[in-house]
Amino acid sequence: MTKTLLVWLAASSFAFVDQSKWEERPDFAKYYKEAGVQGAFLLYDFKNDKYLAYNSKRLQQGYIPASTFKIFNSLVALETGVIRDENEVLKWDGMQREVEQWNQDHNMRTAMKSSAVWFYQELARRIGLERMQHYVDLAGYGNKDISGGIDMFWLTGGLRITPCEQIAFLVRLYHNQLPFSQRAMDIVKDILLFEKSEDYVLRAKTGWAGQVGWFVGYMARKESVYFFANNIDIVKPGDDKARIAITKSILRDLGLINP
Numbered sequence: 001m002t003k004t005l006l007v008w009l010a011a012s013s014f015a016f017v018d019q020s021k022w023e024e025r026p027d028f029a030k031y032y033k034e035a036g037v038q039g040a041f042l043l044y045d046f047k048n049d050k051y052l053a054y055n056s057k058r059l060q061q062g063y064i065p066a067s068t069f070k071i072f073n074s075l076v077a078l079e080t081g082v083i084r085d086e087n088e089v090l091k092w093d094g095m096q097r098e099v100e101q102w103n104q105d106h107n108m109r110t111a112m113k114s115s116a117v118w119f120y121q122e123l124a125r126r127i128g129l130e131r132m133q134h135y136v137d138l139a140g141y142g143n144k145d146i147s148g149g150i151d152m153f154w155l156t157g158g159l160r161i162t163p164c165e166q167i168a169f170l171v172r173l174y175h176n177q178l179p180f181s182q183r184a185m186d187i188v189k190d191i192l193l194f195e196k197s198e199d200y201v202l203r204a205k206t207g208w209a210g211q212v213g214w215f216v217g218y219m220a221r222k223e224s225v226y227f228f229a230n231n232i233d234i235v236k237p238g239d240d241k242a243r244i245a246i247t248k249s250i251l252r253d254l255g256l257i258n259p
Helices: 003-011 026-035 066-080 108-114 117-127 129-139 163-174 182-191 239-253
Strands: 022-024 039-045 050-054 193-196 201-209 212-221 224-233
Touching: 026 050, 026 239, 039 163, 039 239, 066 108, 066 117, 066 129, 066 163, 066 182, 066 201, 066 212, 108 117, 108 182, 117 129, 163 182, 163 212, 163 224, 201 239, 212 239, 224 239
Parallel strands: 022 050
Antiparallel strands: 039 050, 039 224, 193 201, 201 212, 212 224
């Protein structure tokens, strides 16, 4: 494991990353311009210990994690046993919500796919504030501030995470270096499957709260793994679609996915 990565895993902070290995990619701006959004992008090529960055100033700023926190929430829920596994079903409470896919029973796998907020709010309530804080502190997740209510802190509360920290967290998940059981990490990796082809496997999660949008994850391709975080402003209808579209455009640009 490289010295750069060890420092990153230990500090999970932009300031301690060896920025001499960063390559600024101002050309990525065209994808944000085409989509009509502002944002930032970071990709980490683990095999070559190389970073590609667009809008580095924004990459240092903390943002509400929104539904990307479902990754961490899943780990804690499995670790504490508040849910048995990815197949255990929680009954829908019958309350109509804005996303039709949410208005049904869910297990962890389907709730992750549809980003069902109510499901993960219920898991957080079962975990409770004390245990959630314990694991947030233990893993060093973002700014570790879970003020704002046990079922809202990642949506409207005090929790903040930078794009750099998102990738650092995903690197630790991929390498089984988070303070959770192997079983919990394996299940979460499995339910994060977003796309699969003959050439690559993409595991990822979207997030959206207020005017902040995310698409974070990693792609395994042959012997290489690429971690990414895309953070954008969502200010008008349709902006949310840019999270995935921009990421895929950049990955195509880099030759990591097919045109």
